[in-house]
Amino acid sequence: MRELITDRLVLEPWRERHAAELVRLSADERVMRHIGTGVWTAGYAARRHVRALRHWAEHGFGWRAVLSRQDRAFLGLVSLIRLGTPVEGVAEPALEIGWWVDPRVWGRGIATEAAAAMLCEAFCRLGAESVVARYQAANLGSARVTAKIGMSPFRESTDPQGRPMRICVISRDDHRRACPRADAASGRG
Numbered sequence: 697m698r699e700l701i702t703d704r705l706v707l708e709p710w711r712e713r714h715a716a717e718l719v720r721l722s723a724d725e726r727v728m729r730h731i732g733t734g735v736w737t738a739g740y741a742a743r744r745h746v747r748a749l750r751h752w753a754e755h756g757f758g759w760r761a762v763l764s765r766q767d768r769a770f771l772g773l774v775s776l777i778r779l780g781t782p783v784e785g786v787a788e789p790a791l792e793i794g795w796w797v798d799p800r801v802w803g804r805g806i807a808t809e810a811a812a813a814m815l816c817e818a819f820c821r822l823g824a825e826s827v828v829a830r831y832q833a834a835n836l837g838s839a840r841v842t843a844k845i846g847m848s849p850f851r852e853s854t855d856p857q858g859r860p861m862r863i864c865v866i867s868r869d870d871h872r873r874a875c876p877r878a879d880a881a882s883g884r885g
């Protein structure tokens with residue numbers, strides 16, 4: 697399983713050793729403020745960790761740990777998964793992208809840099825036709841990240857608790873236009 701390398705980051709396929717970092721991130725109220733589940737218990741985080749490992753084993757892609765290229769410190773995670781719930785009107789095959797960054801390094805462009813590399817992975821290696829992001833409308837940080845990586849608002853909806861949700865999409869053609877260096881993220885390993 698190969699790593700993706702960007703200017704400042706290594707995106708490492710999700711591994712056993714990332715379990716403790718997931719427990720820590722998912723217990724942080726700042727990180728989970730706009731996540732429908734709220735903070736995760738250690739047990740629930742362990743189950744999601746196993747699910748992430750299984751997604752890699754079954755599909756050959758999935759969550760990645762975001763590491764500093766300088767010292768491989770853990771900075772967060774980016775996810776690229778098969779759509780759990782299909783989004784009507786979105787060209788298939790479609791994948792879903794997501795991002796969680798450690799609050800200690802918010803505001804440094806980490807989410808944007810990692811997510812842009814994941815779009816290249818989705819379109820260039822995995823042959824996706826569309827990539828979807830879903831987030832609570834109040835999540836202004838995620839709204840900015842989607843805009844900066846070329847995604848467009850597609851549909852408004854609500855989550856099971858009735859909170860406003862936004863679905864953003866980028867198509868293969870839009871990605872090619874927005875990202876002339878479609879091979880910006882090089883791979884190794």
Ligand SMILES: CC(C)(COP(=O)(O)OP(=O)(O)OC[C@H]1O[C@@H](n2cnc3c(N)ncnc32)[C@H](O)[C@@H]1OP(=O)(O)O)[C@@H](O)C(=O)NCCC(=O)NCCS
Nearest residue numbers: 727795796797802803804805806807808831836837838840
């Ligand atoms: C959303 C999140 C991933 C952004 O990470 P980040 O590395 O700080 O994002 P970036 O530095 O790449 O910022 C991208 C843009 O978003 C803006 N931004 C980031 N957080 C913001 C916030 N809370 N409110 C408004 N704008 C915000 C940045 O200013 C930047 O825009 P700019 O270049 O125009 O100034 C991070 O806040 C996070 O992990 N949140 C908790 C987890 C989460 O909600 N994930 C999404 C679940 S759907």
